Amino acid sequence: MPNVFLIGPGLNKRNFEDILSRNGFEVSKFSSIETALSRLDEKADVLIIEKEQYKNKSFKKFLKASAEIPKLIVSLDYSFRGFAVWLKESLTRPVYNPLEKELLYFIRLILKEKNTREENKTLRQELDTANKEIEFFEDVGKTLTSSLELNKILVAVMRKTKEIIGAEAWSVLVVDETTGDLVFERADTKKVEKYRLKPGEGIAGWVAQEGIPVIVPDVSLDKRFSSRVDKQTHFKTRSLMCVPIKSQGRVIGVLEVVNKVTGEPFTKEDLNLLMRLVDQAALTIERTTLYQKMAELVVTDDLTKLFNTRYLNRTIETEIQRSNRYKTSISLIFIDIDYFKNINDQHGHLIGSKILVELGQLIIKCLRSIDIVARYGGDEFVVVLPQTPPHAAVQIAERIRKSVEHNTFLKKEGYALKMTASFGVASYPESAKTKEDLIRLADEAMYRVKNTTRNGVYAIV
Numbered sequence: 338m339p340n341v342f343l344i345g346p347g348l349n350k351r352n353f354e355d356i357l358s359r360n361g362f363e364v365s366k367f368s369s370i371e372t373a374l375s376r377l378d379e380k381a382d383v384l385i386i387e388k389e390q391y392k393n394k395s396f397k398k399f400l401k402a403s404a405e406i407p408k409l410i411v412s413l414d415y416s417f418r419g420f421a422v423w424l425k426e427s428l429t430r431p432v433y434n435p436l437e438k439e440l441l442y443f444i445r446l447i448l449k450e451k452n453t454r455e456e457n458k459t460l461r462q463e464l465d466t467a468n469k470e471i472e473f474f475e476d477v478g479k480t481l482t483s484s485l486e487l488n489k490i491l492v493a494v495m496r497k498t499k500e501i502i503g504a505e506a507w508s509v510l511v512v513d514e515t516t517g518d519l520v521f522e523r524a525d526t527k528k529v530e531k532y533r534l535k536p537g538e539g540i541a542g543w544v545a546q547e548g549i550p551v552i553v554p555d556v557s558l559d560k561r562f563s564s565r566v567d568k569q570t571h572f573k574t575r576s577l578m579c580v581p582i583k584s585q586g587r588v589i590g591v592l593e594v595v596n597k598v599t600g601e602p603f604t605k606e607d608l609n610l611l612m613r614l615v616d617q618a619a620l621t622i623e624r625t626t627l628y629q630k631m632a633e634l635v636v637t638d639d640l641t642k643l644f645n646t647r648y649l650n651r652t653i654e655t656e657i658q659r660s661n662r663y664k665t666s667i668s669l670i671f672i673d674i675d676y677f678k679n680i681n682d683q684h685g686h687l688i689g690s691k692i693l694v695e696l697g698q699l700i701i702k703c704l705r706s707i708d709i710v711a712r713y714g715g716d717e718f719v720v721v722l723p724q725t726p727p728h729a730a731v732q733i734a735e736r737i738r739k740s741v742e743h744n745t746f747l748k749k750e751g752y753a754l755k756m757t758a759s760f761g762v763a764s765y766p767e768s769a770k771t772k773e774d775l776i777r778l779a780d781e782a783m784y785r786v787k788n789t790t791r792n793g794v795y796a797i798v
Contacts, residue, residue, distance in 0.1 A: 345387025
């Protein structure tokens with residue numbers, strides 16, 4: 338039953354204790370707020386306080402210590418004087434010399450207000466957590482659209498996870514299928530990258546073998562904990578959560594989150610949140626890996642290993658949609674090798690194929706990670722430049738043109754061949770209004786150079 342503190346000499350002269358006891362309340366009596374102060378940690382549910390106690394020298398200290406406890410401030414007369422200093426606090430109600438029914442009514446009312454306040458606080462916390470999770474999933478989605486590199490996705494996912502959980506550090510370990518070792522794939526510090534744990538070693542090794550998530554409030558008390566990594570990195574692990582990353586029912590790695598920034602141990606609620614985030618992270622990793630494999634098999638050119646026209650068309654459609662959504666530009670560069678037929682005639686098609694491979698890699702080195710390069714057919718290449726206006730696309734095309742002109746091809750093969758290329762640039766929505774327009778205009782711009790000066794850049798704007 339609720340525990341009620343009666344505080345003040347005037348209240349002790351009334352029959353409040355009998356009324357409360359008859360109605361199932363536990364009652365503790367105190368002569369002043371000063372004597373009650375040291376007992377507040379005994380889970381007082383309601384404080385019934387004589388109004389005049391505001392004159393006590395411990396008043397401010399008492400208010401601070403009892404801020405979350407509902408209070409009925411009782412005036413034994415009908416004077417308003419002295420109520421104001423009490424009513425600045427929340428969960429506080431004035432009562433004038435109450436009778437039994439009135440006293441019980443106000444106690445139940447203020448307890449109900451406290452419960453409502455606590456429920457609202459819980460709902461706000463749950464809403465805040467839900468918003469953070471939504472933001473996490475949105476960030477993961479954005480990362481997926483901007484990168485197909487597993488390490489970049491891992492870093493993006495784990496930085497957000499660290500922020501939401503409130504941890505000091507994180508690491509992702511993957512299972513080496515050959516040896517069974519756990520390898521640090523990504524972590525907050527590069528000191529541990531590629532560091533290995535033997536099968537079953539440490540808490541991470543145990544989680545990988547058992548496939549069971551764990552919370553370890555104090556690693557110094559857990560026999561499974563291995564301090565080898567801490568010694569190498571000069572990091573002090575106090576507590577951690579470790580969760581298996583599974584794909585099709587098989588553990589492919591583990592995720593560790595280390596030390597709460599508050600210094601407290603991780604809780605079951607933290608683990609539940611981490612499990613939800615890891616499910617998304619595992620799905621992201623799995624899809625990325627599968628997508629990379631599919632891209633290699635379905636959407637890449639057999640010779641150059643660049644993307645093919647199927648992937649090119651899909652990418653242009655996607656980027657045009659994104660361009661419309663965010664009011665940005667997408668630019669295309671068409672590239673055609675000058676006099677490539679002469680190279681095939683003089684040195685053979687095998688050498689010509691090797692030049693195409695080397696040129697593809699040369700183009701990639703001139704671009705950003707978000708740009709896409711595809712072999713369009715024969716000796717033509719197409720570069721897709723997301724979020725790139727015409728003037729910037731021309732600068733990128735000129736950079737590639739100079740790299741081709743100054744490069745010496747097949748030096749290791751003993752040929753040392755020099756060559757140039759013609760470049761055409763078009764942009765959406767500046768010059769093109771559809772995907773077909775964009776491809777056609779960039780192609781026409783390239784042929785304008787090819788049919789005149791060659792070794793140049795022309796942009797349709």
